Amino acid sequence: MEDILQDCKLFKDIDTKDISLFFEKVPYKTKKFDENEIVMMQNQACECLMIVLKGSVNGQMVDPSGKLIIVEELGKGQVLAPAFIFAEINRMPVNIIVVQRAEILFVKKQYFADLLQLNQKLLINFLQMISNRSKFLSQQLQFHALKTIKSKLAHYLLEQYQCQQNQTIKLIHSQQQLADRFGVTRPSLSRSLKEMAAAGLVVLKTRAIFIVDVNALAYL
Structure with missing residues (x-):
């Protein structure tokens, strides 16, 4: 377990021996979950530090019209809802659903608070993690404020262009994902992609999309 946690940003630059000592001092438990099993429900109180040790999970929510929105996917070594552990209103903002069979570490927040007081580096890592989450959530709000499917597609493609440093974007998600x-239907997404291709903005390939004009996408 310590080897996995060493790759977790919460334990960045902390020796494996120190991580082992942490978990000798505080109680914890691990639990295994099957695919599609619910880990946490939206509005359920977040009373624990939760870290994915194996597999992956999705943060999902349903909007007022009943559409399913995948907020993000979290894999091995990632922390679930860190900003809500010590919040005054600590209700989960999303449902946490297992994508691939998972094992999750749970540490009750009072024991996690003890760990934070034991190690300044751990405390700084946690504060940095919360700050990064705030930035991510603001970006998500900005993204979902985009009104058209094409503008959301353009935002996604430009984001992937920056990550992959290539105008040919290898798709890591299916059209349904x-x-x-x-937060749209698959046929609507497919139609918007075809319209963007017809307009000469992109070229659709198998499991890839070629961006013809990066600047034009930025104006959608």
């Missing part, structure tokens, strides 16, 4: 992320 993208539709769930955008």
